[in-house]
Amino acid sequence: MKVSADTFGQDNDLGDDAYKYGFVSDVESELAPKGLSEDTVRFISAKKNEPAWMLDWRLTAYDHWLTMDEPDWQKPKFPPIDYQDAHYYSAPKSMKDGPKSLDEVDPELLAVYEKLGIPLKEQEMLAGVAVDAVFDSVSVATTFRAKLMEAGVIFCPISEAIQDYPDLVRKYLGTVVPYTDNRHATLNSAVFTDGSFVYIPKGVRCPMELSTYFRINEANTGQFERTLIIADDDSYVSYLEGCTAPQRDENQLHAAVVELVLHDNAEIKYSTVQNWYPGDKNGVGGIYNFVTKRAVCRGKNSKVSWTQVETGSAITWKYPSCVLLGEGSVGEFYSIAITNNMQMADTGTKMIHIGKNTTSKIISKGIAAGRSDQTYRGLVRMSPKATGARNYTQCDSLLIGDICGAHTIPYIECKNKSAVVEHEATTSKISEEQLFYLRQRGIPEETAVALIVNGFCRDVLQQLPMEFAVEAQKLVGISLEGSVG
Amino acid sequence: MLEIKGLHVSVDGKEILKGLDLKLGTGEVHAIMGPNGSGKSTLSYVIAGRDGYKVTAGDILFKGNSILDLLPEERAAEGIFLAFQYPVEIPGVANTTFLRESVNAVRRYRGEDELDAMQFIRVLRKKVAELGVSDDLLKRAVNVGFSGGEKKRNEILQMSVLEPALAVLDETDSGLDIDALKIVSDGVNRLRDPQRTTLVITHYQRLLDYIVPDYVHVLANGRIQRTGGKELALELEKNGYAAFTGEAA
Numbered sequence: 182m183k184v185s186a187d188t189f190g191q192d193n194d195l196g197d198d199a200y201k202y203g204f205v206s207d208v209e210s211e212l213a214p215k216g217l218s219e220d221t222v223r224f225i226s227a228k229k230n231e232p233a234w235m236l237d238w239r240l241t242a243y244d245h246w247l248t249m250d251e252p253d254w255q256k257p258k259f260p261p262i263d264y265q266d267a268h269y270y271s272a273p274k275s276m277k278d279g280p281k282s283l284d285e286v287d288p289e290l291l292a293v294y295e296k297l298g299i300p301l302k303e304q305e306m307l308a309g310v311a312v313d314a315v316f317d318s319v320s321v322a323t324t325f326r327a328k329l330m331e332a333g334v335i336f337c338p339i340s341e342a343i344q345d346y347p348d349l350v351r352k353y354l355g356t357v358v359p360y361t362d363n364r365h366a367t368l369n370s371a372v373f374t375d376g377s378f379v380y381i382p383k384g385v386r387c388p389m390e391l392s393t394y395f396r397i398n399e400a401n402t403g404q405f406e407r408t409l410i411i412a413d414d415d416s417y418v419s420y421l422e423g424c425t426a427p428q429r430d431e432n433q434l435h436a437a438v439v440e441l442v443l444h445d446n447a448e449i450k451y452s453t454v455q456n457w458y459p460g461d462k463n464g465v466g467g468i469y470n471f472v473t474k475r476a477v478c479r480g481k482n483s484k485v486s487w488t489q490v491e492t493g494s495a496i497t498w499k500y501p502s503c504v505l506l507g508e509g510s511v512g513e514f515y516s517i518a519i520t521n522n523m524q525m526a527d528t529g530t531k532m533i534h535i536g537k538n539t540t541s542k543i544i545s546k547g548i549a550a551g552r553s554d555q556t557y558r559g560l561v562r563m564s565p566k567a568t569g570a571r572n573y574t575q576c577d578s579l580l581i582g583d584i585c586g587a588h589t590i591p592y593i594e595c596k597n598k599s600a601v602v603e604h605e606a607t608t609s610k611i612s613e614e615q616l617f618y619l620r621q622r623g624i625p626e627e628t629a630v631a632l633i634v635n636g637f638c639r640d641v642l643q644q645l646p647m648e649f650a651v652e653a654q655k656l657v658g659i660s661l662e663g664s665v666g
Numbered sequence: 667m668l669e670i671k672g673l674h675v676s677v678d679g680k681e682i683l684k685g686l687d688l689k690l691g692t693g694e695v696h697a698i699m700g701p702n703g704s705g706k707s708t709l710s711y712v713i714a715g716r717d718g719y720k721v722t723a724g725d726i727l728f729k730g731n732s733i734l735d736l737l738p739e740e741r742a743a744e745g746i747f748l749a750f751q752y753p754v755e756i757p758g759v760a761n762t763t764f765l766r767e768s769v770n771a772v773r774r775y776r777g778e779d780e781l782d783a784m785q786f787i788r789v790l791r792k793k794v795a796e797l798g799v800s801d802d803l804l805k806r807a808v809n810v811g812f813s814g815g816e817k818k819r820n821e822i823l824q825m826s827v828l829e830p831a832l833a834v835l836d837e838t839d840s841g842l843d844i845d846a847l848k849i850v851s852d853g854v855n856r857l858r859d860p861q862r863t864t865l866v867i868t869h870y871q872r873l874l875d876y877i878v879p880d881y882v883h884v885l886a887n888g889r890i891q892r893t894g895g896k897e898l899a900l901e902l903e904k905n906g907y908a909a910f911t912g913e914a915a
Contacts, residue, residue, distance in 0.1 A: 613717065618754040621714050622768035622824065623742035623775065632767060636758030636807065 201659075203428030203458055206293045210317065210399050213270035219243060221269050222371050225318075228270060229340045229374075232347060242360035242370035249364045256556045256588065257496045257525035259469070262434060269372045271317040271399040290314075290321050297425060299394050310421075310648060311336055313393040315406055318374035325389060332388050334418075335380040339407055342378035349380055353411055357440035357477045357504075365436040365498075366473040369405045373438065376406035381416035381447070390419050390646055397426035397457070397468070403434035410440070412447035414480060419450040419646055424493070426458045430466040432495060437472045445480030445507065450488070452645055453501075454653055457493035462551075462663075464523030467495025474501035475531075478510035478539075486513040487530065488644040490653045492660040495524060500558065502531035505539035505570075512541040515641040517653075519634075519660045520553030520585070529559035529590075534567035534600065543574040546638045548657075550581035550664035560592040563600035570600040578608045579637050581630065581664050631658030667692045667863040668713070668832055673724035675705075675712050682708045684888035685724070690832070693860040697874055698867045699899060700885035701907040706867045707751065709885070710836040714748040715741050728832065743775035745831030749821040749838050756808035761820065764808045765790065765827055772828065793826045797853050815846030822853035833857065834865045839873040851876030871903040886910035 213224050222243050226236040251261070275287035286301070294301050294314055301314055301322045311325035313336065320338030329336050335346065342350050360370035377393045397404045412418055426433065435457060441449050451474075460467025470493070476485040487501040503512025514530035532541035545557050561572045578587035589606050611633050619629035635642065635654050642650055642657075668690040675683040682705045690696050700706050712719045713726060715738040725732050733741055756764065769789075770780040781789065794801065799819055809817050818838055825833055835854065839847055854864065854877050866877055874882070874896060882898040884891045884907070891910040892898070 612754075614754050615756060617714075617716050617738060618750065619756070619764075619768075620738040621742050621748050621750075622764075622828070623739050623772040624767055625739045625771065626737075628767065628771065632759055632764070633756060636756055639758035 200428060200458060202297060202425035202456065204296070205427040206289070206398050208289055208293070208316075208398060209274045210271045211274050212268045212399065212402070215268055215401070216265040217267075217269060217372070225270050225372055225374060228272070229343070231343055234351065235343055238355070238360070239371050242367050243372075245361055246364065246367040246371055249367060251364055255498055255527040255558075256554065257498070257527055259496060262469070266401070267434065268399065268402045269405070270374055271402045272319040273316060273321065286322050290316060293396065293398070294394065297394070297396065299423075310390045310392055313338060313377045313391075315375050315377075315393060315395045317397060317399050317402060317404065320375045320377075329387070329389065333382040333385055334387050335378065336391055337378055339376045339378040339409060340374070342409075346378070346380070349411065350378070350409070353409060353440065353442050355440075357442060357475050358438050358473050362473060365471040366438050369407060369436050369438045369473070373405045373407040376408040376437070377410075378408070379410040379418065379420065381412045381418045383413045384415045386416065387418040390421060390648065392421040392423065395422065395424040397433060397435065400429060400431070403436065405435075406437045408437070408439040410449060410451075411442045412444065412449050412483075414445045414447060417448045419452070421452040421454070421646060421649055423454045423456070425456050426468055428458050428461075428466065430461075432467060432469055434469045434471065435494075439472070439474040439501075441476035441485060443476065443478045443480055443483035443485055443507075443510070446482050447480055448484045448486075449476065450486045450646075451476070451501070452649065453489040453491070454649060454656065455489065455491045455493050455497070456656060459493045459522065459524050460495040462522045464495065467524070468493065470494035470497045470499065472499040474499065475504065476502070476512070477504045478507050478512065478536075480510070481507040481536070482509040483507050484511040484513075486515070486644070488515040488641065489517070490641075490645070490656065491516070491518045491526060491528060492656055494526075497526040497528050499528045500530055502533065503541060504533045504535065505541065506535050508536045509538045510536055511539070514541075514543045514545070515644045516545045517548070517638045517641045517657070518546070518555055518557075519548045519657060520550070520555045521661055521664050522551040522553060524551075524553045526555040527558055528555070529557045531560040532562070532572055534561075534563045534570040534572070536567065538569040539567060540570065541572045543572070543576070544640050545576045546641055547576070547578045547587050548581065548634055548637065548661070549578065549585035549587045550661055552584050554586040556588040556590060558590045558592075560594070561602055563595040563597045563602065565596045567597045568599050570597065572602045574602075574604045576604075576606040577637065579634065580608065580610045581661065627662060628658070630661055630664065634658075634661060667729065668865070669727040671725050671727070673712070673726065674722045675708055676720045676722055677708065677718060681722070682888055683712070686885075686889055688883065688890055690863050690865060692863055694881065695858065695864045695866065695877065695879045697879035697882045697899065698865065698885050699869070699871075699882060699902055701911055702869075704886045704911075705888045706885055707836055710748055710834050710867055713741075713834055714738055714746060739771065740775070743772045747825050747828055747830035747833045749818075749825060749833065749835040751837040751840055753809045753812075753817040753821055755810045757810050759808050760805055761808050762787075762790065762804045765824060768824070769827060790827065793823060796856065797823055797826060798849065799823050814841035815843065815849075818842055818846065818850050819853070822850055826853060826857060829857070831861070832863045832865070834867065836867050837869060838866070839868055839870065847873065847876060871899045874899045884910050
């Protein structure tokens with residue numbers, strides 16, 4: 182299906198200046214016909230030239246999806262999603278012939294990423310950061326692949342991994358988040374289009390930061406990416422993802438699945454800076470960000486650390502979780518969630534302690550402004566075998582103004598007498614006193630708010646890789662523009 | 667430097683200042699003394715432009731221009747500094763970060779180039795050495811877990827970094843032991859300068875032994891009741907404020 186150029190650009194005047202990534206790029210796309218059916222699944226699988234086992238897995242997931250109900254236990258409520266009113270595949274036409282190297286990638290696409298501040302030409306990039314750029318349903322470029330391969334690290338689009346490393350993909354795909362997990366994850370299993378695949382072999386410390394940059398461009402589409410990271414024994418990798426989308430007055434669905442597998446003594450640091458279009462001041466438009474992320478620490482003494490900065494999306498529904506199976510394994514969750522205007526977020530984590538002497542730490546910072554509403558929802562489960570397990574949870578909420586809401590819902594299930602679970606929570610407001618104090622020192626009100634909020638989030642911002650911490654700090658300020666005065 | 671004319675101020679509908687007149691010349695040090703509830707803190711807040719302090723009549727002129735329409739941050743950038751009686755805690759924000767943000771915000775307002783991290787550290791190091799403030803204070807979050815003395819010293823450090831044209835010290839002596847009082851006073855005296863005006867608001871005469879004023883004003887019932895030299899402070903110490911509040915001593 183062709184989309185003519187006049188479809189683009191019409192949504193550029195929604196009037197929210199704060200969101201600087203709201204532009205639409207005039208890229209001619211190849212789309213799947215609207216709607217979701219078995220044919221859609223077959224269409225996607227055929228586009229990706231997938232082997233039969235992959236198509237079968239997708240179709241099984243699709244059949245299962247038809248039997249499932251929409252989850253409704255979360256706090257944000259929204260009108261039913263019309264799954265037939267979207268395209269499930271959208272790829273820039275220039276990608277049809279599959280460019281083999283960066284030099285062959287459509288300059289138009291490179292320009293889009295340039296505009297987003299992500300140059301894809303290796304010589305212009307941040308030294309030490311490799312990028313996989315996913316545009317709608319396809320990966321358009323992955324940098325530094327050759328260099329990483331020298332260390333034995335595989336970093337490529339998952340669609341390529343299915344072709345080139347079918348054994349690895351088959352061995353791990355769906356083992357952390359099964360296709361039956363929840364309705365959004367099941368939908369993803371049926372129609373996922375691209376995402377990143379990472380394999381770090383035994384004993385390798387990945388020589389660079391890996392990152393994936395997700396961009397939704399096309400209207401009436403959803404993005405369903407799937408990321409799979411496998412860290413073999415004694416390996417280490419730090420991975421970061423960023424996301425943006427154009428400003429539109431329709432809601433677009435983003436239902437991703439991320440699976441992490443950790444073997445003995447492996448460590449994965451997974452950071453997210455989520456800045457999808459949040460909708461306008463009145464809650465029109467914005468992304469529905471319904472994401473399932475989970476890590477399994479299979480090996481002993483393995484460690485996974487999730488750090489997320491969630492500033493975008495109309496609705497965020499996301500609980501990056503850790504299954505701590507291996508003895509002495511460690512799970513960490515550091516989160517900043519900022520909601521402004523009419524945004525809603527229901528986010529948190531699950532720490533499932535199964536192995537002996539497993540430990541987990543949860544630091545959650547929620548900032549609500551405008552008429553927004555957010556919930557921290559976290560589960561800590563100490564199973565009968567988790568002798569000597571420990572958890573520490575700290576949830577702090579900061580309210581700006583008096584018409585927003587913040588809620589903390591901890592679930593604690595402890596079935597082992599020796600396990601220790603600690604939970605601390607605070608709720609505070611930015612006081613007029615604090616603002617006046619900073620303003621009396623010459624600091625304008627909005628800068629003062631950004632400073633106070635950055636201070637509030639400091640424990641989490643410190644967890645981000647240095648290259649991204651500065652950007653994240655700026656984002657915190659930008660996200661709260663217009664929240665006072 | 668500062669001229670206050672017939673100033674009436676209400677807080678929550680209650681009139682606190684009732685026709686206050688005050689004139690501070692450039693390079694002078696003035697002290698305002700008065701009993702609790704006389705409007706001393708209100709005066710400092712209204713000069714700094716705090717929300718909720720409503721000017722119902724009169725005017726405040728700074729360097730000859732009315733500042734009533736200026737935001738607090740604009741007044742600060744114009745050169746008005748308020749040392750707080752109760753400095754506020756800002757968790758997670760390093761003192762150095764805050765100070766640099768402050769200095770650069772003021773420089774932006776004045777159309778000057780911002781200081782980069784290295785330039786700023788040089789300025790700060792110098793001030794820190796002059797005031798005898800410990801380096802540790804710079805790394806800690808603004809006022810969080812500071813002792814009473816450290817909080818006040820931090821106020822003086824900010825003042826010396828910002829070098830304001832008008833410094834208003836609101837009960838800077840409250841909660842200070844004698845050693846801290848000396849350090850704070852030394853800091854204020856160091857900034858005494860023919861170009862700079864200081865307004866010291868205090869309850870007790872004690873502070874004025876260290877920061878010797880050119881003029882002393884008695885504030886009671888929302889107005890300046892009497893103005894004199896530094897000897898007026900001693901008289902107040904002896905006789906109390908009863909003569910000005912209409913209450914028996």
